[in-house]
Amino acid sequence: MDVSSYRICVIGLGYVGLPLAVEFSKYYPVIGFDINKKRVGELRGFDDVTLEVEHELLEQVTLSGPDKGKGLYCSWDIADIASCNVYIVTVPTPVDKNNRPDLTPLYKASESVGKVLKKGDYVIYESTVYPGVTEDECVPVLEKVSGLKFNVDFFCGYSPERINPGDKLHTVSKIRKITSGSTPETADAVDALYGSIITAGTFKAASIKVAEAAKVIENSQRDINIAFVNELAKIFNKLGIDTHDVLAASATKWNFLPFKPGLVGGHCIGVDPYYLAQKAQELGYHPEIILAGRRLNDGMGEYIAHELVKLMIKKDIVIKGADILMLGITFKENCTDVRNTKVVDIVKELQAYGVNLKIYDPWAKAEDVKHEYGIDTVSELPENIAYDAVILTVAHKEFMDTDWSKWIKSNGVIYDVKGCLDSKMVTARL
Numbered sequence: 001m002d003v004s005s006y007r008i009c010v011i012g013l014g015y016v017g018l019p020l021a022v023e024f025s026k027y028y029p030v031i032g033f034d035i036n037k038k039r040v041g042e043l044r045g046f047d048d049v050t051l052e053v054e055h056e057l058l059e060q061v062t063l064s065g066p067d068k069g070k071g072l073y074c075s076w077d078i079a080d081i082a083s084c085n086v087y088i089v090t091v092p093t094p095v096d097k098n099n100r101p102d103l104t105p106l107y108k109a110s111e112s113v114g115k116v117l118k119k120g121d122y123v124i125y126e127s128t129v130y131p132g133v134t135e136d137e138c139v140p141v142l143e144k145v146s147g148l149k150f151n152v153d154f155f156c157g158y159s160p161e162r163i164n165p166g167d168k169l170h171t172v173s174k175i176r177k178i179t180s181g182s183t184p185e186t187a188d189a190v191d192a193l194y195g196s197i198i199t200a201g202t203f204k205a206a207s208i209k210v211a212e213a214a215k216v217i218e219n220s221q222r223d224i225n226i227a228f229v230n231e232l233a234k235i236f237n238k239l240g241i242d243t244h245d246v247l248a249a250s251a252t253k254w255n256f257l258p259f260k261p262g263l264v265g266g267h268c269i270g271v272d273p274y275y276l277a278q279k280a281q282e283l284g285y286h287p288e289i290i291l292a293g294r295r296l297n298d299g300m301g302e303y304i305a306h307e308l309v310k311l312m313i314k315k316d317i318v319i320k321g322a323d324i325l326m327l328g329i330t331f332k333e334n335c336t337d338v339r340n341t342k343v344v345d346i347v348k349e350l351q352a353y354g355v356n357l358k359i360y361d362p363w364a365k366a367e368d369v370k371h372e373y374g375i376d377t378v379s380e381l382p383e384n385i386a387y388d389a390v391i392l393t394v395a396h397k398e399f400m401d402t403d404w405s406k407w408i409k410s411n412g413v414i415y416d417v418k419g420c421l422d423s424k425m426v427t428a429r430l
């Protein structure tokens with residue numbers, strides 16, 4: 001199929017799918033499909049609540065109907081995607097409460113594609129998975145629902161997403177893309193398709209499984225490195241040494257990796273290692289380092305809460321009923337997403353001590369936090385209040401230039417989890 005004849009459907013219009021759909025829509029007819037009617041309605045009104053795509057750009061590329069040529073049309077109606085010939089699946093791949101991979105969104109998306117799949121079509125997956133999911137889990141669903149035969153009637157590819165939410169520098173087209181296909185010809189076609197929009201270039205992996213594995217180890221590697229630095233932070237805290245001072249000194253060596261301690265949440269770094277671990281365990285191998293890193297990082301919220309309480313006790317602050325201001329609850333800085341934020345672990349631990357906790361986050365929507373966690377937040381900083389402690393948990397740009405010492409009582413504590421405030425201002429850093 002000639003690249004100029006592609007009619008693309010992007011399934012799942014979240015942090016990954018929407019920017020990808022918008023980028024493709026600059027060159028091709030694109031249907032953005034999402035089962036969330038509220039989300040589709042917002043996008044039709046040029047409003048992206050994730051703030052990944054600006055209003056003006058959405059307005060510029062949005063079409064009034066599904067058959068209007070080059071541009072983007074968003075829909076929840078499966079009939080609108082029936083005429084597409086390239087389906088790109090970008091739905092989330094979470095873990096359940098026991099940290100086991102949950103492929104339900106992927107199965108449902110595959111079922112939707114299977115209902116409209118035709119001979120000669122391509123299905124490309126971008127969702128993070130363990131090696132083998134595309135061909136062993138998704139393809140059977142496509143075959144069953146469509147009645148078509150894999151690599152005879154339709155073909156598959158895998159091109160792992162590399163979206164960094166909130167990052168306006170490393171956007172879709174500026175991040176090199178891994179591509180792959182179920183046949184050599186499909187691999188060439190998938191590579192050419194992405195190559196037509198990715199200015200940073202592409203890398204054609206040897207197989208779909210290789211591409212899947214490459215994605216899942218990217219974030220597993222980061223998770224392990226952050227776990228190592230988190231462990232160092234615990235050790236240096238016992239030694240009375242500032243971890244950030246140590247890291248600054250070590251960073252003078254040319255090949256030192258600049259990782260910092262902190263919370264590891266979100267949909268990638270805090271999730272992907274479990275996908276790799278699950279597959280390893282299915283094969284009879286128990287991954288030691290991967291799971292050790294996960295355990296350490298998952299326990300940082302509780303550790304941080306206890307450190308703050310100890311700092312307060314040292315200043316003779318009564319913990320029960322103490323007034324604490326928490327800065328930030330999203331999973332990362334300058335981002336609206338609160339799903340899988342590990343700040344919640346700190347919140348729960350502090351609430352167990354019976355403190356009065358005020359959570360201020362100018363990026364998070366209060367209704368989203370309430371829906372996800374049952375926690376109340378505010379988007380405007382309360383005035384004329386002095387707190388027993390201020391804890392910065394997310395490095396939003398709005399927090400950087402404020403003198404937080406004016407917001408604490410005379411014996412109050414400022415704890416900087418991110419290590420981004422003026423060290424002269426804070427009582428301690430992680």
